[in-house]
Amino acid sequence: MRIAIIATVAIIGLLGTTFVNNQSNQGALKPQQAAAKQAYAQIIDVRTPEEYATSHAESAILLPIQDIERGKLPQGKKSDPIALYCRSGNRSSQAKIMLEKQGYTNVTDLGGLSDLKKHGLSLVE
Structure with missing residues (x-):
């Protein structure tokens, strides 16, 4: 039972971070654009x-x-x-x-x- 709970929490955590990463990259600058703006x-x-x-x-x-x-x-x-x-x-x-x-x-x-x-x-x- 304890292993099932830990596995469920781990899966939810992985799915959550994947979702957040995908959302934050949607409006991201291309590397070349970011470099030009920082330069x-x-x-x-x-x-x-x-x-x-x-x-x-x-x-x-x-x-x-x-x-x-x-x-x-x-x-x-x-x-x-x-x-x-x-x-x-x-x-x-x-x-x-x-x-x-x-x-x-x-x-x-x-x-x-x-x-x-x-x-x-x-x-x-």
Whole structure:
């Protein structure tokens, strides 16, 4: 009798943990997406507000290159990892140079929208 109770409790425990694991994995990020999000403190879209409204990288913040030119800078420490992107990679490469001249030491240019997928980032449209 005692063995039957222990076996029943063990089976219920195993089934319960399997159910919880399946439920928690349904909304999980793919490993590549999780790595990309952890690699950068900020993912910054340097395009215009109109372009950003059309589509942007998930979790990206908007900081147009025109604002960077006027002296608006990303929040946080200058040593925090920052990733920049734009439509084609041109503006993001210019923004990287501007931020480095302002003392930012950990800036990555992701390139254009078409390059985001290979960095594990998805677009919100």
